[in-house]
Amino acid sequence: MNILALDLGTSSVRGLVLDADARPxxxxxxxxxxxxxxxxxxxxxxxxPGYLACLVECLDELAAGGHLRDVSLVATSAQWHSVVxxxxxxxxxxxxLTWLDTRPAAxxxxxxxxxxxxxxxxxxxxxxxxxxxxxxxxxxxHTGGRIARFAGLAEYVLGELLDSxxxxxxxxxxxxxxxxxxxxxxxxxxxxxxxxxxxxxxLAPTRWRGRLRPAYARRWPQLTDxxxxxxxxxxxxxxxxxxxxxxxxxxxxxxxxxxxxxVQRVPAGxxxxxxxxxxxxxxxxxDHVVTGAAYSSGGNLFAWADRELRLPxxxxxxxxxxxxxxxxxxxxNVRFGGDRxxxxxxxxxxxxxxxxxxxxxxxxLAGLMRxxxxxxxxxxxxxxxxxxxxxxxxxxxxxxxxxxxxxTTFAAALAPRAVWYGRNPEVGASGAALVASGRVGDAxxxxxxxxxxxxxxxx
Numbered sequence: 001m002n003i004l005a006l007d008l009g010t011s012s013v014r015g016l017v018l019d020a021d022a023r024p025x026x027x028x029x030x031x032x033x034x035x036x037x038x039x040x041x042x043x044x045x046x047x048x049p050g051y052l053a054c055l056v057e058c059l060d061e062l063a064a065g066g067h068l069r070d071v072s073l074v075a076t077s078a079q080w081h082s083v084v085x086x087x088x089x090x091x092x093x094x095x096x097l098t099w100l101d102t103r104p105a106a107x108x109x110x111x112x113x114x115x116x117x118x119x120x121x122x123x124x125x126x127x128x129x130x131x132x133x134x135x136x137x138x139x140x141x142h143t144g145g146r147i148a149r150f151a152g153l154a155e156y157v158l159g160e161l162l163d164s165x166x167x168x169x170x171x172x173x174x175x176x177x178x179x180x181x182x183x184x185x186x187x188x189x190x191x192x193x194x195x196x197x198x199x200x201x202x203l204a205p206t207r208w209r210g211r212l213r214p215a216y217a218r219r220w221p222q223l224t225d226x227x228x229x230x231x232x233x234x235x236x237x238x239x240x241x242x243x244x245x246x247x248x249x250x251x252x253x254x255x256x257x258x259x260x261x262x263v264q265r266v267p268a269g270x271x272x273x274x275x276x277x278x279x280x281x282x283x284x285x286x287d288h289v290v291t292g293a294a295y296s297s298g299g300n301l302f303a304w305a306d307r308e309l310r311l312p313x314x315x316x317x318x319x320x321x322x323x324x325x326x327x328x329x330x331x332x333n334v335r336f337g338g339d340r341x342x343x344x345x346x347x348x349x350x351x352x353x354x355x356x357x358x359x360x361x362x363x364x365l366a367g368l369m370r371x372x373x374x375x376x377x378x379x380x381x382x383x384x385x386x387x388x389x390x391x392x393x394x395x396x397x398x399x400x401x402x403x404x405x406x407x408t409t410f411a412a413a414l415a416p417r418a419v420w421y422g423r424n425p426e427v428g429a430s431g432a433a434l435v436a437s438g439r440v441g442d443a444x445x446x447x448x449x450x451x452x453x454x455x456x457x458x459x
Contacts, residue, residue, distance in 0.1 A: 239431065
């Protein structure tokens with residue numbers, strides 16, 4: 001049995017085929033970069049129809065290569081928090097707001113939850129621009145045309161491909177409107193969002209499965225009988241793919257952005273563990289929650305520095321970084337894209353400080369990379385308070401895979417904890433596949449097969 005895994009990311013769309021143990025098959029990968037529109041005013045949007053076209057191209061490429069022949073399940077890892085307004089004809093009335101968009105603000109005269117602490121406990125979120133409780137009223141004010149309903153990027157894209165596309169519990173938890181214990185829309189959160197009957201997506205039941213629409217089944221006949229599982233939030237999928245599904249193992253993932261997260265088993269209806277006021281909590285599935293902190297900066301810090309600072313390349317850059325100690329570099333504020341919840345710093349809050357005429361581009365880069373490590377270290381203390389014991393850390397994601405210096409610096413910042421490096425470059429896809437096949441409990445064992453744990457300590 002092979003599994004087709006889709007990764008609906010912010011900077012790219014990927015489709016890849018995995019074996020039954022969620023290991024990528026050689027050569028069975030198709031990727032398309034997508035155009036994220038960003039502006040200094042906090043804009044961070046994607047074009048929905050264009051995004052769908054990129055996904056279709058990926059599936060066409062995999063089909064043409066003969067990679068879809070033995071697929072018996074389709075899994076999806078998808079970005080959290082996105083939202084697009086849709087008209088009665090099913091056509092988007094504007095671009096998709098991604099997690100990176102910091103423009104939404106509470107409308108004049110609007111008030112937040114009656115009891116913010118209880119709201120945070122129930123939904124795992126805050127009354128914040130990242131969530132639909134603030135985004136939906138803002139979109140009504142800024143969208144031309146009559147909005148019939150709202151969808152996340154995953155629901156819009158899959159809604160075009162499948163016979164139905166209800167919102168998975170994992171994706172719903174990222175809206176900030178879900179009661180994490182009852183797994184239903186939270187009445188107060190929906191009131192804050194001003195949601196009307198029919199505007200919110202239908203929630204997918206346990207073990208929901210979708211099928212391709214006839215037109216797409218004819219296009220990809222190998223997938224005609226393959227069931228499609230509900231999408232998993234990308235952060236949750238990355239934890240599972242990293243083998244971080246036990247309360248003593250935390251994942252630090254650095255892709256375009258970055259996050260530190262901990263998964264715990266909490267079936268629907270059970271009381272939630274302690275949730276520190278600075279951390280969010282979402283759902284992996286009906287049986288697990290993920291708690292953590294996220295940052296608008298990650299690999300995009302390196303991409304910005306590489307573009308603007310004329311850095312050396314390849315081995316020359318690594319050699320130059322190796323001469324900078326892990327606590328070196330220049331003082332920074334890495335909030336170039338603003339804060340993720342619960343912070344409120346707007347886009348454009350980044351800073352490079354302490355510069356002199358002797359400062360080098362590599363020292364500036366090192367400061368940016370170390371600055372992210374320090375943010376993670378601070379939030380990791382809060383995560384450990386939820387399990388009341390030290391944890392070990394698994395580093396993952398393309399950005400840390402590309403830089404041994406960054407891995408070493410994370411190890412220095414997170415000491416004395418044990419810090420390991422996960423080599424699987426597709427942890428999101430692997431994690432979504434394990435969730436879809438009901439094998440979250442096997443993640444630690446299976447991750448050890450595909451990953452070489454490598455202690456990274458300062459040298």
